[in-house]
Amino acid sequence: MSQNLKLPQFYYKNNLLQQIRGFCNTVAYGSLSKAAIVMNLSQSSISLQIKTLERDLETKLLKRYKKNAKKFELTDDGKMFYEMAYPILSGADCLRDQFLLRSTNHNNGFLKIAGHHSVFSTIIPKSIQKIKNENQGLKIYLSYLIRQEALDQVEKNEIDMAIYPIEDLERIPQTLEYQKVADYKPALILPLNHPLAKIDDKKITFEEIGQYNYIHTGSYAISDVMKYNIASKVLKSDIDLNYGSWDIMKSLVVAGLGVTILHEDYCKGSKDVVIKRVGHLSPKIAYYAITKKGSKPKKTVGDLINFMSSEK
Secondary structure, X not given: OOOOOOOOOOOOOOOHHHHHHHHHHHHHHOOHHHHHHHHOOOHHHHHHHXXXXXXXHOOOXXXXXXXXXXXXXXXXXXXXHHHHHHHHHHHHHOHHHHHHHHXXXXXXXXXXXXXXXXXXXXXXXXXXXXXXXXXXXXXXXXXXXXXXXXXXXXXXXOOOEEEEEEOOHHHOOOOEEXXXXXXXXXXXXXXXXXXXXXXXHHHXXXXXXXXXXXXXXXXXXXXXXXXXXXXXXXXXXXXXXXOOOHHHXXXXXXXXXXXXXXXXXXXXXXXXXXXXXOHHHOOOOEEEEEEEOOOOOXXXXXXXXXXXXXXX
16 A cells, blocks of 8 residues: 555544445445445545555555546456455345344334235235234235245245245245145136136036136246146147236236136136136145244234134
C-alpha cells in the first residue's frame, strides 16, 4: 500500500463486515456511487471501506483506471474474495429473520408454509382463518414452491411446514415427519355437452380421454400415473399450463380447447363445466402436512394441522 495514502489507522477496526459490505455492493452494483445509495452512505465512505479492506488483506481487490476513477475491474484476488465473501454477507443479512424464525421467544409470531395452488385455494383458507382468530397479530407467509424445494427448506428450518399431495410416502426424507390432512379427489373437467359427459364416471379410461386434447397442468399433474400417461402419449396435449388459477383452467376448458383432470374441490359450484369423478384412474393420493422430525413444533403448526384434519 502506498505510503502517500493517509488512512486513519483502525478507522474500521473490528468492523470487517461493513468493509465487506461496501466492497460487495460496489462489485454487485458496478460503481461506488450506486453502492453508496444502497448503503445510505457517502461515496467517500464506501471508498474508505474498500481501501481499509485492501490494507487489512494486504492485497489489491480493485484495479482502478487513472483516466476514469469511476471505472474499475476486479483483480484476481478481488474475484476470489468476492466469491468467498458474498455468500457470507448474504447469510449475515438474513440472520435477523432466521433468528426470529427459530427463536422460541419470537417464532410463535410467524408461520411459514409452502405449498402450491390447490393447497392455498382449497385446503388451508378456513384453517388459517381459525388460526388467525386465535392468534392476534400472527404473520403468515405462504410460499409457492415445487415439492422438493419445500422439503429442503423444511429440513433447513427455513419454513415451518410444507403441505403437498403425495402418493408415495417413501419420497419423504426420514428426517421429516408427516400427517394426512386431506384427500385428493381427481375430477375430469369437461366442457358442457362433451361426449365423455354421457359415460358413467367409473367407466372412463385414459384411452377414452386420449381421444381429445388434454390440457397439461405441469406441476399440478401430481400423480405418477398421470405423468406416465402423458409421457407415453396416451394423453395428447398441445397446451401446457405450468402456472395458473382454476379460473384460467376453466376458461380454457369452456372454450373447447381441451379437457383436464384437477382436484374436485376446485370446481365446486361450477355450472359451466361438467365434472366427472375419476378416482379410479389414479392411486390413492392425499395431502400431507410435512414438518421437521425431532424439533419442537410451534403451537400454531399443531393447531393448523388439527384444523385441516377436522375438515376432511
